[in-house]
Amino acid sequence: MKNSPFVLTALVLTVASAAFAQAPVLSQVGNAGDYSITAAPGGLISLFGTNLATGTAVGTAPLQNSLLGSSVQVLDGANTQDLPLWFVSAGQINAQLPYTIASSTVQLRVTTSGGTSGLLPVNIVPRAPRFLTITEDGLGRPVVTKSDYSVVNRSNA
DSSP: OTTOHHHHHHHHHHHHHHHHOOOOEEEEEEETTTOOSOBOTTOEEEEEEESSOSSOEEOOSSOOSOBTTBEEEEEETTEEEEOOEEEEOSSEEEEEOOTTOOSSEEEEEEEETTEEOOOEEEEBOSOOOOOOBTTSSSSSOBOOBOTTOOBOBTTBO
16 A cells, blocks of 8 residues: 555645636626626525636525535625525526625625635615526516426416
8 A cells, every 4th residue: 555556646636636726706796687786685696707616506405505615705794694505607606695684785705615706896775676587688588487397488378
């Protein structure tokens, strides 16, 4: 075991992959329904940038505060909270803001194995109802599902 090439190889690969992880860069945050800059307590948001996750993952109930090692924190005055995550990928994260936000402006950041992004300010309004749409841009028909999660449409009323 002393001269095992397998142990040495595994160690080198682990060190190399950790050394090349890049810090996340957060560039934009918007309402998940239509990507507008309107966000409200309890609302779903989409964060955009680079190096936000090491792959793609979808959250399942109960939602976790970390997917693939990525997490999002909201700084609300002196309070910092991890957000529940719906989806992560290298360029986008979907998360839910807490219902307890007390400020009119909060700061968001993303943390991964590569580091922590800079802070991005987000204005908070009391209410911001939006529909998730079939066209995924807030402009098309709203996504409405039945209890079996099938999408309601003309052929599936």
